[in-house]
Amino acid sequence: EPEVTQTPSHQVTQMGQEVILRCVPISNHLYFYWYRQILGQKVEFLVSFYNNEISEKSEIFDDQFSVERPDGSNFTLKIRSTKLEDSAMYFCASCHGREGNIQYFGAGTRLSVL
C-alpha cells in the first residue's frame, strides 16, 4: 500500500542551525502539508502546498520556515535558524484531492533543538 515516508526519523540540532526535513508523498497525490506536534499538545497545521506554491499557511509558519518541492517526488520543510521552541514532531501529509479529502500522514520526524 502506498505511504508517505519521512526522513530522518529523528534529527538533533543546535539552536541557530538550519534543518531540512524531508518527505516523499504518495506518488499520485496533488496536495502536500506539514503539521507539527509539540510534546503533549495538539497537532497543528503549518502549511499546505498545491500546484508548486503555498496555498495556505498558519501563523506559526513565519519567515524562518520554507517549503519546496525540488523534484517530482520530494517535499521538504526548511527551518532557517532553529529555536528551542521548534522542538516537536513534524508530520508530512499528502492528499489526492478527491476521496474524502483524506490526508495520509507519514510517521513523522522528531526534531530536537538543543
Place this chain on the structure above:
Amino acid sequence: GEDVEQSLFLSVREGDSSVINCTYTDSSSTYLYWYKQEPGAGLQLLTYIFSNMDMKQDQRLTVLLNKKDKHLSLRIADTQTGDSAIYFCAENSSASKIIFGSGTRLSIRP
C-alpha cells in the same frame, strides 16, 4: 475560529465498548475524521464520515455524526489491548488544513 474539543482520557475494560466523543465548531465542515496514534508512531487514519451522513460502520468501528449539535463519536466494539492509543478527532472543509482535537488517550483495563 475553528476548534475541535474532546476529552483527554478514557479507560475501559477489555471486551467492553469504548465511546470517544468530540465536538467541533466549524459548521462548514464537510469531512470529519478519526485518526489513531500509537506511542512514538504517526497518525493512522481509522475512518472518516462525510457531513451528509449520520452514521458509518466499519467492522468494530461505528461513527455517529450529529450535525445539528456538531457532535461526533467513535465507538469501538469489543475493545482489545491493541486499541490502546491516542484517538484524534479532526475536521476540514476543503482540501486544506485539518483541524485536530487534543486527542483522547484510551487505556484498556484487564
